[in-house]
Amino acid sequence: MDENIPARGYPRSSRKMVSCFHHYKVEIFNEVLDRNIAEMNHRFSETSTRLLICIASLDPRDSFGRFNHENLLELASMYSVEFDPEEQYHLDGQLKIYIDMMKRARYICWN
16 A cells, blocks of 8 residues: 555656555545535536525524525525515515524523
8 A cells, every 4th residue: 555656637747656545545535525526416406406505594503603694585586476575675674683683582591
């Protein structure tokens, strides 16, 4: 495993040498990660991925640390059947008030 072999991705004239251990631990590991990422990108559409990101903004853990009202406004626009334009207009202010109240309630409970 300590024997040196030519690294991939370099021109033959200036090829970098790496140990076999490095090759198996780093280069093959990165190749497997790249293939897994590519598979996940093909499995979920952009819309599905965006929907999951928006829904994650509703996570109440860590005092709504993942709260992102822009994502929630986008989520409301995705469900335009449930939210008419007037409700979407008022939702921005309502979300700001809601998160402020939740943070205050958590502060009061812990102090």
